Amino acid sequence: MNSRDTLAQRIHRGEVRALARGLSMVENGDPGAGELLHTLFSAIPDHVTIGVTGPPGAGKSTLLDRMITRFRSQERRVGVIAVDPSSPFTGGALLGDRLRMQSHAVDPGVFIRSMGNRGHLGGISGATRDAGLILAAAGYDPVLVETVGVGQAEVEVAEIADVTALVLVPGTGDEVQAMKAGIMEIADLIVLNKADRPGMDQLEAAVAASLELAPEDRPRPPVVRVSAESGEGLEALWTSLDLLLSSTDPELRRLENTRRILRGILGESGARFGEMLLRSEYGSENELLELISGGSVTPYEAGLRLVRVAERMLEEDENQQD
Ligand SMILES: Nc1nc2c(ncn2[C@@H]2O[C@H](COP(=O)(O)OP(=O)(O)OP(=O)(O)O)[C@@H](O)[C@H]2O)c(=O)[nH]1
Ligand SMILES: [Mg+2]
CATH class of the missing domain: 3.40.50.300 (P-loop containing nucleotide triphosphate hydrolases)
Incomplete structure (x- = not known):
């Protein structure tokens, strides 16, 4: 966390090298990019x-x-x-x-x-x-x-x-x-x-x-x-x-911006979550594709199953909280 905080601080100070590094992290999909953006976001x-x-x-x-x-x-x-x-x-x-x-x-x-x-x-x-x-x-x-x-x-x-x-x-x-x-x-x-x-x-x-x-x-x-x-x-x-x-209006602009960011992030986390579910249920996308080609599963059925798995996870989570 500390090294990221430092990078964020350096970016806030406008240090060009830190900025270039942050941009590379984003572009490369570096796992630290999300944390960096989180640190920067509120300021x-x-x-x-x-x-x-x-x-x-x-x-x-x-x-x-x-x-x-x-x-x-x-x-x-x-x-x-x-x-x-x-x-x-x-x-x-x-x-x-x-x-x-x-x-x-x-x-x-x-x-x-x-x-x-x-x-x-x-x-x-x-x-x-x-x-x-x-x-x-x-x-x-x-x-x-x-x-x-x-x-x-x-x-x-x-x-x-x-x-x-x-x-x-x-x-x-x-x-x-x-x-x-x-x-x-x-x-x-x-x-x-x-x-x-x-x-x-x-x-x-x-x-x-x-x-x-x-x-x-x-x-x-x-x-x-x-x-x-x-x-x-x-x-x-x-x-x-x-x-x-x-x-x-700056307020409205900020809100719209945040909405766009949120929708983008939700799409991305949704995709990531979908991939995780797919792996846990079917091993990999290729394995699922083979099943579909072999006629034992349809993509729709696979999609429904993944949604049901997610629903079950949420239910279990709620039961634990009760
Ligand atoms: N005649 C004329 N040429 C122009 C004008 N504006 C740009 N150009 C020329 O059009 C060419 C392309 O200009 P760019 O600014 O690189 O165009 P661009 O849309 O950024 O090009 P890409 O990034 O490659 O898609 C260059 O040769 C410019 O000098 C203009 O107003 N009149
Ligand atoms: Mg250009």
Whole structure:
């Protein structure tokens, strides 16, 4: 417990090496990570998490670079997580991200980390959630999260952000894919990037048409045109972003965050518990699969049996307490 406490204290003091170590623990699914997060949790300062998602090459990193500059001008320390589900590597940032955010690489007020999901039970969204908490504990606010692609993984990662910006570019047809993946529905802000290129009007019309189809129960996301490269339109983007950030009540945000964390953790403990039950009843997943293939058990029957075992355990537990 002591060595963990020390690591937590060092993270709270913002020590970069401790921070890097904590992040590795999270990413690798190190058994100590849960205890570390537990120690940090009650003292995590209020902070915002901004997700930036969109198809490959849309200009997310270029935009993040601009965003970092902007938050730095307000003397805020900025933490960045570049999520890379395809990457099996550890610790190292994507070369491209490094290069594009290089202007901030030597700034001690900026911490950039690339993350895969190598060992984390909760997959990439669990790893990103925990990494975000560690950065926040170290005093970074905002925490920016870049996710590549347009698909389910991005939807999940976007769920951990307080504000999610979807970046689209003209001439790629990605907005159609984004719509299919339901990502339009989770975007709080839609950034049409590369405004210096032709096709912006068509893109804006396509986005407006797909927003028409979105459910009415959420506020329409603002749509802003920018060129992350030239800087055109960025002031309007910051205004929209500020408005979104200030329209969330910090108390409510904290509660929502905690709810998300809790649901993630429950899913993860549920999975772990399910695995434990499965092992105790059937030996291993492979052994159960053999039984199913052999026709002696169905997956449904196995599921019901595991639930009954859990129920019996709870009953016994209650009887002991009486
Ligand atoms: N013309 C133009 N090019 C841009 C703009 N913003 C970014 N780019 C260029 O688009 C390319 C991709 O930019 P990135 O910022 O790496 O895009 P990304 O979405 O982070 O890419 P991945 O992380 O690989 O998915 C780079 O060559 C940028 O210089 C823009 O506003 N206009
Ligand atoms: Mg990038």
